[in-house]
């Protein structure tokens with residue numbers, strides 16, 4: 587029931603892939619295939635492709651995301667990009683706390699929280715990623731891990747701002763492995779995320795937040811995952827690099 591009230595969002599996370607000409611070609615390939623989409627379609631491209639993507643998506647329904655943002659407004663932070671810089675380019679979304687950033691680049695819940703606050707105050711829509719490691723699932727602490735991430739990543743963020751945010755549940759063991767969580771496993775955790783939000787905020791807030799599943803989502807498994815009550819969209823890695831595959835996933839929200 588409530589699912590109909592929420593925005594379905596399919597986002598492609600390109601990770602560290604595509605040069606500018608390749609990015610333009612991929613967007614030109616995706617655009618006609620998703621022009622009648624029932625959901626919001628987002629491409630999260632490398633920083634170097636943002637301007638190309640903004641230009642290539644003009645006149646289409648596709649929105650552009652960055653894959654990270656720094657939490658300070660400006661200053662001596664070599665190699666970093668601020669939220670205002672992204673907004674000035676025309677970027678509308680930003681992926682935060684992806685498990686690859688947590689695993690390889692020392693991202694913590696504290697910095698994810700700061701980045702989320704910075705993104706929201708600049709007017710960006712954060713796609714905040716949470717998810718458990720295989721070892722944590724095997725130790726049966728998935729819910730503790732997810733609750734901790736949600737509590738810390740959204741600490742001090744108002745109900746209105748949480749409602750503007752997207753949460754992506756990405757079990758780390760399912761990313762790039764070809765191992766998808768079953769639709770029931772994914773639904774169980776997405777429902778748990780929603781009940782955690784209801785406890786922290788209210789049922790009204792929890793019902794408003796778009797929750798995506800990510801991790802080896804592909805044209806074959808997307809429809810079943812997206813049919814679940816608490817899965818409102820997807821954050822797609824590998825399959826977002828092929829226009830046809832990505833568009834099939836977009837159509838699966840119908």
Ligand code: 13P
Nearest residue numbers: 599761762801802823824
């Ligand atoms: P894959 O779809 O390649 O498993 O990646 C998922 C992901 O990390 C999206 O952010």
